[in-house]
Amino acid sequence: MSAIRRGLATLAGVLLTWQMIIVIGELPPYILPNPWAVAASLGRNAGSLLSHASVTTLEILTGMVLGTMLGSGTALALGYSRRARRWLLPMLIASQAIPVFAIAPLLVLWLGYGMASKIAMTLLIIYFPVTANFYDGLRHVPPGWLDLARVMLPESRRWAVLRHIALPAALPALASGLRIAAAVAPIGAVLGEWVGSSAGLGYLMLHANSRMQVDLMFAALVTLATLAVGLYFAVDAALKRLLPWHPANPETTETG
Amino acid sequence: MSPVPVLPAIPGPPLAVNLRSAQLVYGGLTLFDGLDLDLTGGCFTCLLGSSGIGKSSLLRLLAGLTAIGVSGDLRGDDGLPLTGRVAWMAQQDLLLPWLNVLDNVTLGSRLRGERPDRPRALNLLARVGLADAALARPDTLSGGMRQRAALARTLMEDRPVVLMDEPFSGLDALTRLRLQALAAELLIGRTVLLVTHDPLEALRLGGHILVMSGRPAIVQTLPDLPGAPPRDPGDPAVQAAYRAILRLLEVVT
Numbered sequence: 001m002s003a004i005r006r007g008l009a010t011l012a013g014v015l016l017t018w019q020m021i022i023v024i025g026e027l028p029p030y031i032l033p034n035p036w037a038v039a040a041s042l043g044r045n046a047g048s049l050l051s052h053a054s055v056t057t058l059e060i061l062t063g064m065v066l067g068t069m070l071g072s073g074t075a076l077a078l079g080y081s082r083r084a085r086r087w088l089l090p091m092l093i094a095s096q097a098i099p100v101f102a103i104a105p106l107l108v109l110w111l112g113y114g115m116a117s118k119i120a121m122t123l124l125i126i127y128f129p130v131t132a133n134f135y136d137g138l139r140h141v142p143p144g145w146l147d148l149a150r151v152m153l154p155e156s157r158r159w160a161v162l163r164h165i166a167l168p169a170a171l172p173a174l175a176s177g178l179r180i181a182a183a184v185a186p187i188g189a190v191l192g193e194w195v196g197s198s199a200g201l202g203y204l205m206l207h208a209n210s211r212m213q214v215d216l217m218f219a220a221l222v223t224l225a226t227l228a229v230g231l232y233f234a235v236d237a238a239l240k241r242l243l244p245w246h247p248a249n250p251e252t253t254e255t256g
Numbered sequence: 257m258s259p260v261p262v263l264p265a266i267p268g269p270p271l272a273v274n275l276r277s278a279q280l281v282y283g284g285l286t287l288f289d290g291l292d293l294d295l296t297g298g299c300f301t302c303l304l305g306s307s308g309i310g311k312s313s314l315l316r317l318l319a320g321l322t323a324i325g326v327s328g329d330l331r332g333d334d335g336l337p338l339t340g341r342v343a344w345m346a347q348q349d350l351l352l353p354w355l356n357v358l359d360n361v362t363l364g365s366r367l368r369g370e371r372p373d374r375p376r377a378l379n380l381l382a383r384v385g386l387a388d389a390a391l392a393r394p395d396t397l398s399g400g401m402r403q404r405a406a407l408a409r410t411l412m413e414d415r416p417v418v419l420m421d422e423p424f425s426g427l428d429a430l431t432r433l434r435l436q437a438l439a440a441e442l443l444i445g446r447t448v449l450l451v452t453h454d455p456l457e458a459l460r461l462g463g464h465i466l467v468m469s470g471r472p473a474i475v476q477t478l479p480d481l482p483g484a485p486p487r488d489p490g491d492p493a494v495q496a497a498y499r500a501i502l503r504l505l506e507v508v509t
Contacts, residue, residue, distance in 0.1 A: 147319075153368055164363070171354075246354075
């Protein structure tokens, strides 16, 4: 079965279940609107949805770029400096232990209702997976490659070894981190929008909720889900293209 | 057929290697102590020993690679350390999967920040039979081709001393025989130490053959065999030496 037909079948199954829940539970439209109402709302509010989605997309992408830069930098520091390990590692773990939910109001207080607080939230939520995965990759460079480099280059030139061997060897691990980042980054942005904002899909959902526009809420949710899935697959495809020498085992990944 | 390019001459006279009072203590076990090893300049020496005897650690010591519990006094016969004068070939090909074969062969110069000598690398690839695979990625090559590429990379380093740690042991028998002949031909004139657990490989390739055995291990030198390597495994002298080695290694009595 082709991917498109499989996708359509899944969609049909979800819509059917949705409709059945409404019929069986006798749910009024202000609790759960039916799929057609949501589709109609999607069409009616396409312009507004699109403009809010573009705000959220920008927040997610900026947060991802900054988070990836900061996370990669941290991982490199951890991999190459004992002092950094001593000082940064506890902070890294603490950054993960404190839920972003808990500091979201603080970030909005400090950075304002605009995009900055949402970007910071996205950055924080992807910082740990990016750093931890890349650091792991740097720590597990096959020792044989490092031995080879040491015989070829007896005087210690860590930069050359990093550039030609350790960094490329750790890229697949960084790619795993980026895949996780792509999957969780929308959480950060939407969370930020909930806490306080004037634009974005999260804002639109809260706004619609308070005005009992449940169909619009669902339309925003559908838009967000599409955005998140699209982001993940775009990142995945880009990484596959950038790392052709690191193919996945076909037995565990083939879907066709 | 186009004429095969000649390998560049090794700069200077062949370098002999002397290792004195080498010691390996690992997990409370003394694998060797006070061990001396001499490599004749410009000669292909094979070091034979069963697995776990410490021969790989000995080779790592010669290559200047740190290994836990190993120490020893290592010099060339010019009295200088070996640093920077050694090329190393391991059991795994250690090709970097993100580089094509040509870039793998020139890895050393790029690590040192020099401009890679691509014509020379291509010449070497032609010598090892990989002229058509220069731009291929390593994962598209067979095990034998990958080890050929590793051999070309080792030769590209153009060092007077070449250390090889069971480089052919992962290959099938026919590929192994072909690669042994190729290595014997291409490494003429260099000081080579090939570590192996295969007596026939040592007998086929060794100008000198050393046998490492016992605990703590000692190194014994076998009488030199007639004929130039690569030798025919069916040669009576090779067969006789084979039995002598098995006795030394206490496989037969």
